[in-house]
Amino acid sequence: MKNILDLHTHTISSGHAYSTLQENIKAAKDKGLKYYGMSDHAPGIPGGTHFFHFKNLSVIPPMIDGVRVLRGCELNIIDENGIVDLDEDVLMSLDYCVASFHTPCYSTTHTLEDNMSAYKAICNNPYIQVIGHPDDDRYPCDFDQLAKMALETNTLIEINNSSLRPISSRVNGIENCRKILEACKKVGCMIVLDSDAHISFDVGNTDHTDALLAEVDFPNDLVLNYNEDKISKYIKL
Numbered sequence: 001m002k003n004i005l006d007l008h009t010h011t012i013s014s015g016h017a018y019s020t021l022q023e024n025i026k027a028a029k030d031k032g033l034k035y036y037g038m039s040d041h042a043p044g045i046p047g048g049t050h051f052f053h054f055k056n057l058s059v060i061p062p063m064i065d066g067v068r069v070l071r072g073c074e075l076n077i078i079d080e081n082g083i084v085d086l087d088e089d090v091l092m093s094l095d096y097c098v099a100s101f102h103t104p105c106y107s108t109t110h111t112l113e114d115n116m117s118a119y120k121a122i123c124n125n126p127y128i129q130v131i132g133h134p135d136d137d138r139y140p141c142d143f144d145q146l147a148k149m150a151l152e153t154n155t156l157i158e159i160n161n162s163s164l165r166p167i168s169s170r171v172n173g174i175e176n177c178r179k180i181l182e183a184c185k186k187v188g189c190m191i192v193l194d195s196d197a198h199i200s201f202d203v204g205n206t207d208h209t210d211a212l213l214a215e216v217d218f219p220n221d222l223v224l225n226y227n228e229d230k231i232s233k234y235i236k237l
């Protein structure tokens with residue numbers, strides 16, 4: 001199947017990524033993507049973006065060199081109530097948001113109940129469309145419950161290519177992504193394959209996710225990357 005989008009990428013604005021927006025868009029075009037999602041880290045990540053970055057995204061043309069550019073953000077989930085680190089007036093100006101747990105912003109001492117409570121609030125947040133890398137054993141997750149909540153709230157669950165790398169800092173990514181895919185398949189929950197690129201060479205990279213999808217025989221019609229007609233159901237175009 002042809003992958004046409006990547007909703008999770010970072011530019012130099014994130015502070016620990018190494019390519020510009022234009023370099024990433026060129027890479028997206030070279031890979032044959034039709035949609036490029038820019039999702040720099042929200043202000044909670046040290047050295048990352050100021051909220052002015054997100055307030056000013058309207059200067060970016062929606063179409064660059066034949067690629068539809070989507071203006072997004074990777075939010076940090078701050079607590080078990082699903083509070084995130086950008087105000088609602090900023091969120092409503094974006095095309096979409098990913099929300100994820102990251103160690104500088106959310107302690108790994110939280111319980112499974114805390115994490116599921118946070119995910120429930122995230123799924124019910126109208127400005128958040130993607131649960132970012134819920135595949136990390138440092139943040140225990142009930143995947144069946146998450147898939148059900150995501151399905152009911154029209155939220156996408158991300159299968160993150162970077163989590164599947166041997167060098168990933170996330171714990172048990174492969175095993176957990178396998179379980180997430182099984183849970184999504186069971187209830188019919190839509191997923192999105194994302195690169196989580198921190199350098200242009202990785203934009204649109206699904207080398208690890210492709211193998212896992214084949215292994216669990218995951219249905220193509222539940223993968224947003226392969227279904228252009230379903231994108232507007234999730235993302236503000």
Ligand SMILES: [Zn+2]
Nearest residue numbers: 010014041198
């Ligand atoms: Zn990052």
Ligand SMILES: [Zn+2]
Nearest residue numbers: 074100132133
């Ligand atoms: Zn992340």
